Amino acid sequence: MGPRQQGRDAKHSEHAETRGFATRCVATTPNDCTGAVVPPIYLASTYAHPVPGSCPAPAPMPCGTNEDGGHSYQRWSNPTRAAVEVAVASLEDAKHCYAFATGMAAIAAVFSTIKTGQRVLLCSSIYGGTFQYISSFFPSRGINYDLIEDLNTLRPEQIPADTAMIYIESPTNPCLRIVDIEHAADLAHSVGAVLAIDNTFQTSYLQRPLDLGADIVAYSATKYMAGHGDVLAGMVLMNDEHLSEQVRLAQVALGAPLSPFDSYSVIRGLKTMVVRMDRQMENAQILREFLTNHPLVERIYFPGSTSADEAAIHSRQSRGDGSVLSFNLAPEVDISKMVAALDIIGYAVSLGGVETLICHPASMTHASMNDDELAAAGISKRMMRLAVGIEDVNDLQKELDRALKAGAE
Numbered sequence: 400m401g402p403r404q405q406g407r408d409a410k411h412s413e414h415a416e417t418r419g420f421a422t423r424c425v426a427t428t429p430n431d432c433t434g435a436v437v438p439p440i441y442l443a444s445t446y447a448h449p450v451p452g453s454c455p456a457p458a459p460m461p462c463g464t465n466e467d468g469g470h471s472y473q474r475w476s477n478p479t480r481a482a483v484e485v486a487v488a489s490l491e492d493a494k495h496c497y498a499f500a501t502g503m504a505a506i507a508a509v510f511s512t513i514k515t516g517q518r519v520l521l522c523s524s525i526y527g528g529t530f531q532y533i534s535s536f537f538p539s540r541g542i543n544y545d546l547i548e549d550l551n552t553l554r555p556e557q558i559p560a561d562t563a564m565i566y567i568e569s570p571t572n573p574c575l576r577i578v579d580i581e582h583a584a585d586l587a588h589s590v591g592a593v594l595a596i597d598n599t600f601q602t603s604y605l606q607r608p609l610d611l612g613a614d615i616v617a618y619s620a621t622k623y624m625a626g627h628g629d630v631l632a633g634m635v636l637m638n639d640e641h642l643s644e645q646v647r648l649a650q651v652a653l654g655a656p657l658s659p660f661d662s663y664s665v666i667r668g669l670k671t672m673v674v675r676m677d678r679q680m681e682n683a684q685i686l687r688e689f690l691t692n693h694p695l696v697e698r699i700y701f702p703g704s705t706s707a708d709e710a711a712i713h714s715r716q717s718r719g720d721g722s723v724l725s726f727n728l729a730p731e732v733d734i735s736k737m738v739a740a741l742d743i744i745g746y747a748v749s750l751g752g753v754e755t756l757i758c759h760p761a762s763m764t765h766a767s768m769n770d771d772e773l774a775a776a777g778i779s780k781r782m783m784r785l786a787v788g789i790e791d792v793n794d795l796q797k798e799l800d801r802a803l804k805a806g807a808e
């Protein structure tokens with residue numbers, strides 16, 4: 400017997416869909432009998448059945464139960480995980496959401512829907528872990544794939560007939576290239592394929608891919624959603640019932656659902672996501688101007704920086720730029736010396752959290768790429784990626800200036 404389909408009703412109440420985004424982020428309170436203002440963390444690995452063949456009494460929370468209305472075993476369902484799934488689905492008006500232990504587990508679940516002999520087209524310059532997954536597992540699973548430099552100029556007749564999925568990010572990582580989501584959806588649908596998008600860099604606050612024609616949206620909730628650098632989590636959202644069944648099967652059978660405690664951590668993070676992101680974007684805008692004019696910075700990358708076409712697409716499909724930007728150091732800046740001069744800013748991968756982090760994509764996030772692959776993805780060895788946090792921006796600006804100068808000494 401396979402896992403049973405568990406339709407997850409995204410709406411907390413009949414008024415939920417008229418609520419603003421920030422309200423939905425906060426209003427994750429369970430409608431249970433205790434009046435608790437936050438969902439409890441249900442740690443139980445298993446639930447006792449009253450009589451053989453039945454499930455325990457229905458949970459008071461609106462979802463995440465099996466078809467008998469109760470819970471059975473934590474890998475199958477858990478009330479705290481269900482609460483975060485409902486909350487994240489409601490942010491994007493998605494019919495279904497499944498929470499995973501990490502963003503990569505969520506992405507692996509998305510790719511589990513692809514069968515041997517099928518093809519996946521991906522935008523080049525994808526998240527390093529996703530590249531590691533496809534280059535390690537697609538060949539042994541007999542899945543063909545192509546990395547496409549510019550999906551925006553591709554026409555439907557150029558899409559191979561065996562394509563089952565187009566997989567994109569926009570903005571991409573770390574070059575912040577823009578992929579036209581509506582166009583990518585049209586390309587996918589022209590051959591009966593699905594469009595999947597990793598929307599981690601935007602969140603549903605800034606960009607709503609399901610509304611633009613995407614069929615599956617994946618998130619690393621480790622980033623903006625959780626937001627405090629203390630939890631890994633992943634989400635997969637969709638409206639389609641068949642895709643939902645397949646991703647639900649992956650959640651159960653591949654065995655990487657989000658733990659109850661981490662589910663709670665994401666719920667807490669979501670409540671402040673809007674205020675965090677607003678501040679992060681404000682800081683990022685100031686640092687972007689500062690770095691653009693800095694003599695020791697050769698080139699800067701932000702959403703829309705590559706071309707006017709991409710800028711126009713981005714402003715059409717997104718409400719903001721997020722808080723990640725990349726820049727190439729001038730040749731006289733020594734990366735080690737620059738990093739050694741940092742104090743507040745952590746030299747670390749990750750993004751979307753309260754703390755500002757800087758990393759070197761070629762040796763960190765994209766270390767699994769060889770030189771040719773890096774060049775194809777447009778990633779210079781002199782590129783740094785800055786993920787801006789919520790600190791006092793004057794401190795960040797002073798520190799970047801000091802570190803750049805120390806690197807050039």
Ligand SMILES: *Cc1c(COP(=O)(O)O)cnc(C)c1O
Nearest residue numbers: 501502503526599619621631632
């Ligand atoms: C971090 C990240 C992932 C992977 O998420 P984990 O939670 O680290 O597994 C996937 N995609 C993007 C764009 C990311 O930034």
